[in-house]
Amino acid sequence: MATGRTHRPATRSRGIPEATVARLPLYLRALTALSERSVPTVSSEELAAAAGVNSAKLRKDFSYLGSYGTRGVGYDVEYLVYQISRELGLTQDWPVVIVGIGNLGAALANYGGFASRGFRVAALIDADPAMAGKPVAGLPVKHTDELEAIISDNGVSIGVIATPAGAAQQVCDRLVAAGVTSILNFAPTVLSVPEGVDVRKVDLSIELQILAFHEQRKAGEDAAQESAAQESAAPAPAVSGGADRRKGPDGDVPAVMPA
Amino acid sequence: MATGRTHRPATRSRGIPEATVARLPLYLRALTALSERSVPTVSSEELAAAAGVNSAKLRKDFSYLGSYGTRGVGYDVEYLVYQISRELGLTQDWPVVIVGIGNLGAALANYGGFASRGFRVAALIDADPAMAGKPVAGLPVKHTDELEAIISDNGVSIGVIATPAGAAQQVCDRLVAAGVTSILNFAPTVLSVPEGVDVRKVDLSIELQILAFHEQRKAGEDAAQESAAQESAAPAPAVSGGADRRKGPDGDVPAVMPA
DNA sequence: ATGTCTTTGTGAACGCGTGCACAAAGATGG
DNA sequence: CCATCTTTGTGCACGCGTTCACAAAGACAT
Incomplete structure (x- = not known):
């Protein structure tokens, strides 16, 4: 997921958390699909599954918009589509x-x-x-x-x-x-x-690089890392002092310093 | 920023926080640019500016990888490029x-x-x-x-x-x-x-929709919202009860329910 | 009208991420 | 060798986001 906002560090816009805003389009898409299939209502559980999120999170997200659900029944699909669209500003061009x-x-x-x-x-x-x-x-x-x-x-x-x-x-x-x-x-x-x-x-x-990181980690779980010794092009620090000590958070960081 | 991981909720991979992993490619790009200009060392302040992040955050991020800097001097560019590349798994194909x-x-x-x-x-x-x-x-x-x-x-x-x-x-x-x-x-x-x-x-x-949300908010700061009353296609909930009450977190949510 | 059952809405606890602020480390100059 | 100055590395506190768990609300059957 290419993410990254700039400026306005965490300004909770109009009371709606940034994280929630980022999920509204997800809900909207799932709701639109339901709407096209003429489904009248959905429970938070069903909608959460369709959007790929936790149902408690979804309910809390919707609670920031107001109380649009009906207990014992769920959410009205058409009405919710409209409310989210309006909230996101998609009713205008x-x-x-x-x-x-x-x-x-x-x-x-x-x-x-x-x-x-x-x-x-x-x-x-x-x-x-x-x-x-x-x-x-x-x-x-x-x-x-x-x-x-x-x-x-x-x-x-x-x-x-x-x-x-x-x-x-x-x-x-x-x-x-x-x-x-x-x-x-x-x-x-x-x-x-x-x-x-x-x-x-x-x-x-960047997205691919993040995937590569996890992929490498998955591969490294079985085979212990020996790839760190395979290359020879590793540059060394230009600074004088003994910067070759390694103080990794775990002990699994190899103590070798590429020459 | 299109972001969104799936599965493995917040598994701090090998001690490196997910948020840090997501920034490593950013640092790598900035460092590569410096490397091409043959800059030998950078301070956390300079590199942070180039990558568009806070310098304290950058130092903390690097601290998860180990102590690769030299106090009073900064970080060796070539060495850091190598370390981050290796960490991300980019030394392999x-x-x-x-x-x-x-x-x-x-x-x-x-x-x-x-x-x-x-x-x-x-x-x-x-x-x-x-x-x-x-x-x-x-x-x-x-x-x-x-x-x-x-x-x-x-x-x-x-x-x-x-x-x-x-x-x-x-x-x-x-x-x-x-x-x-x-x-x-x-x-x-x-x-x-x-x-x-x-x-x-x-x-x-989704990225565009998030932008639209903030854009609408910016526009709504000056002109009070009157767009909510412009349309007529607003669907109403199918449920019976009095679901028309609005309990928005702020008082600025119009209490009108589209007929 | 009353009871049961479903589902929402939310209080509260927890954990991660961020940023401050400072001590420790080392470079540099005399 | 000592003093000073720069910059890192990190302890700490704070705030946001997530999740749990449950009470309240309403539908529905009898």
């Missing part, structure tokens, strides 16, 4: 711009999950003049020169950055200057933004 | 399969961030026979029929699912049955997996 129409940007433009949730792709923007005018996902790609005008004309407040890492900060600055206050960043960089601008980051390679 | 070669799958296949971190795309797999053999990112797309053989032949333990939601669980089951124990899921579904299999989820639409 959110125009979005995607900057950087490479492989990933094109994939995002074609992604159906946006439109179905109240997000409308207002424009696709790329710095490459050769891309300008080319249709992607039914929209003509605009050149970066038009960025400010597009944002202002469409009242865009959410921007998606899918550029290479090197261009991300510059694009971010222009988006913010033009009035964007929420950014979804796919570029592998830490963006710095002024106060009041929200940034969320999705980093594909 | 991880063959990966990507299932579902649509727009997103193709974007992932072309993503450079994988190969540079020890991940090797062993195969691209798609269910569409028309895709079979077509080259994507320099690799010929394989048909789903070959899934089990590919995984077994290449010793693949990490799978990436980029299929439509409907196919995800089935693909997941086949991956797991074939020996995959870590899955990165881009399909908007909750996957159920047996014990011992790690699943991480990246959901593009």
